[in-house]
Amino acid sequence: MVNKVYSDHTQLQYAYYELPFVCPPTGQSHGAGLLSGQSIPLNLGEVLRGDRITTSDINLQVSHDSECNILCHQNITRADLTRAKSMIEDGYVVEWIVDNLPGATSFVTVDKTRKYYAAGFKLGYTEISGSTGSPRYYLNNHHTIVIRWRKAPGSAGEKGGKVVVGFEVYPKSVGAHSRNSNTGCPKDLQNVEENFELYIPPIREDVAHKYPDSSYIMADNEIGEDGATINVPYTYSVYWREDETVEWSNRWDLYFVNQEDGSHIHWVAIANSLIICALLTGMVLIIFAKTIRKDIKAGYKESVLEGGKRRRRSKPHSPKRSGEKLGGMLEQPDEAATSDSSSDEDALEDVTGWKLLHSDVFRTPQYGYLLAPLVGSGMQLLFMTLGLVLLSAVGVLNLSFRGGFISVGVGLFVFAGTFSGLFSAKVFKSFDGRDWQKNAFVTAILFPGLAFGLIFILNLFVWAQASSTAIPFTTLVGMLVLWLFIQVPLVYVGAWAGFEKTAAWEHPTKATTIPRQIPPQAWYMKSVRSVLIAGLIPFAVIFIELLFMFNSVWQDKSGYYYMFGFLAVVVVILMVTVAEVTVVTIYVQLCAENYHWWWQSFAVGGGSAVWVFLYCVWYYFARLHITGFVSSLLFFSYSFMACCVYALLTGTVGFLSANAFVRRIYG
Numbered sequence: 001m002v003n004k005v006y007s008d009h010t011q012l013q014y015a016y017y018e019l020p021f022v023c024p025p026t027g028q029s030h031g032a033g034l035l036s037g038q039s040i041p042l043n044l045g046e047v048l049r050g051d052r053i054t055t056s057d058i059n060l061q062v063s064h065d066s067e068c069n070i071l072c073h074q075n076i077t078r079a080d081l082t083r084a085k086s087m088i089e090d091g092y093v094v095e096w097i098v099d100n101l102p103g104a105t106s107f108v109t110v111d112k113t114r115k116y117y118a119a120g121f122k123l124g125y126t127e128i129s130g131s132t133g134s135p136r137y138y139l140n141n142h143h144t145i146v147i148r149w150r151k152a153p154g155s156a157g158e159k160g161g162k163v164v165v166g167f168e169v170y171p172k173s174v175g176a177h178s179r180n181s182n183t184g185c186p187k188d189l190q191n192v193e194e195n196f197e198l199y200i201p202p203i204r205e206d207v208a209h210k211y212p213d214s215s216y217i218m219a220d221n222e223i224g225e226d227g228a229t230i231n232v233p234y235t236y237s238v239y240w241r242e243d244e245t246v247e248w249s250n251r252w253d254l255y256f257v258n259q260e261d262g263s264h265i266h267w268v269a270i271a272n273s274l275i276i277c278a279l280l281t282g283m284v285l286i287i288f289a290k291t292i293r294k295d296i297k298a299g300y301k302e303s304v305l306e307g308g309k310r311r312r313r314s315k316p317h318s319p320k321r322s323g324e325k326l327g328g329m330l331e332q333p334d335e336a337a338t339s340d341s342s343s344d345e346d347a348l349e350d351v352t353g354w355k356l357l358h359s360d361v362f363r364t365p366q367y368g369y370l371l372a373p374l375v376g377s378g379m380q381l382l383f384m385t386l387g388l389v390l391l392s393a394v395g396v397l398n399l400s401f402r403g404g405f406i407s408v409g410v411g412l413f414v415f416a417g418t419f420s421g422l423f424s425a426k427v428f429k430s431f432d433g434r435d436w437q438k439n440a441f442v443t444a445i446l447f448p449g450l451a452f453g454l455i456f457i458l459n460l461f462v463w464a465q466a467s468s469t470a471i472p473f474t475t476l477v478g479m480l481v482l483w484l485f486i487q488v489p490l491v492y493v494g495a496w497a498g499f500e501k502t503a504a505w506e507h508p509t510k511a512t513t514i515p516r517q518i519p520p521q522a523w524y525m526k527s528v529r530s531v532l533i534a535g536l537i538p539f540a541v542i543f544i545e546l547l548f549m550f551n552s553v554w555q556d557k558s559g560y561y562y563m564f565g566f567l568a569v570v571v572v573i574l575m576v577t578v579a580e581v582t583v584v585t586i587y588v589q590l591c592a593e594n595y596h597w598w599w600q601s602f603a604v605g606g607g608s609a610v611w612v613f614l615y616c617v618w619y620y621f622a623r624l625h626i627t628g629f630v631s632s633l634l635f636f637s638y639s640f641m642a643c644c645v646y647a648l649l650t651g652t653v654g655f656l657s658a659n660a661f662v663r664r665i666y667g
Helices: 044-048 078-089 204-210 257-298 335-349 353-357 368-393 404-415 417-430 436-464 473-501 527-555 564-591 598-605 608-622 629-666
Strands: 002-007 010-015 066-077 093-098 104-108 115-119 124-128 135-139 142-151 162-172 229-242 303-306 309-312
Touching: 010 629, 044 404, 044 473, 066 078, 078 124, 078 135, 093 162, 104 162, 257 527, 257 564, 353 564, 368 404, 368 417, 368 436, 368 564, 368 598, 368 629, 404 417, 404 473, 417 436, 417 473, 436 473, 436 629, 527 564, 527 598, 527 608, 564 598, 564 629, 598 629, 608 629
Parallel strands: 142 229
Antiparallel strands: 002 010, 002 093, 066 229, 104 115, 124 135, 142 162, 303 309
């Protein structure tokens, strides 16, 4: 099978058979009812990641070596040649597939003890001319295919069955002088006399006609179509090699041998994250075990606010017993009574900070009708994320299931609409909301609608580039159907259950009519500053894992990220860290007598998304080599969408944690 070409320098992928300078499919039958050029049915994830898998004309016969096969002779024009040069300059890599394994280039580690694969192989390469200093472009037009196999396990192997454990492709550029004139095959692949250069001589007459008074010589790509072509001979060799060192179940491991050295970095990162999490846990325990426990014992309920002054409830006087001496002016006061009075006064002096907000802390926030749908969408994303990480960590989602991660993710997101509606309705009901159907509509439309609209706009730019990265129109319609006819009804079902069938989160205290005046806040407690400062801690927890994920997604376009065990641990630590950071931040805010904690808890929880996006900007300029407006637009748009998803997810965790914390201390 042939799939696509992709590059680290651009986000635009192209289907292999859409390239004008490769051999087009002949439509011949290859057995099992497959015709060359026939597209293979793809799942949703494969389509969204830009796969376009098609049967090729390359024949593979098990255990039959073939030293040379002529695939085709392809004539390409100046325009085709210009496009080939551009793609070679951008470093495009080709992906072919055998038995679900991507064709790979084989390498050996520096110490020559291990072998590993790099998915794909180069379309061509460039060299700088020694005489002119300009680049010269060479096309890889011969491919040596090595299929590594071993005996099938179990009874199938006893019957002569074989399984593929490796697929290697070694491309070469072979010019006309290095080919046998009779067969068209290379004379000697080990000693190629001449490489195949992409070059069509310019037409001097045309240059002289356009520039009669100038000695300027036009470049190849500056001359229009004149009917000139160049013939590209494509050939391939096939070799089958038995390899008993690789188990079929572990055949993907070779693609990750060069990444194994990063394991100790993961362990160091996890240890660092655990230390941060432990320090935060200690802070939260101190707050609960000492400060709040002491405050609750002092009892803010024993104090009442009247006219802005504290007043202690007086205790009834008990009559004197007979024979008890009446106190006179010179009589010393009773020590016990004095002690009790002093302790009461001390307790009253402790009625400050967060205890003064019991009549305002559960006041309905502004724009609560928007906060509730955001929390609902965050729960939907949280369910999807935890499901994906869990399924990947246990091995249900693996590399052999092409596009499975995206397909299952879309499915989990759609069916998690029930959780979205449920939690959105409960939060909305706690804000004294009445119209739950309107809230359900906003929840079902808000985030999916914004995401779908942005994807559709980006798709217009990619469609204009004729790239396979563009989502087909039929797929967009299918996603629209999933959204409107499955996810939206599920949101309504969850909202109905959350509003009508479950109890609301009752507030421990009631809000007064007149809101309390908030005193001036310290500089670090300002809304934006506290969000940025608090967001640094969760970002420090995930920083190292972000680097590995970014390398997999943006640099290694094959997208073979596999350390889901580490990722699962980091996700758990991240959730705990976000919850604890939010609790500490909100407690400090309440102690400063600021009761606007609803939106603040959501913002603090998602505050690290700002740092993640800034990291994306740094990564773009420091680590990537992306060129072109469309590719840059795709990078920043996808990064922004990912950060929004992350902010919704962590913001929801922060909101629910702060909500539980505030209810606990005021309950």
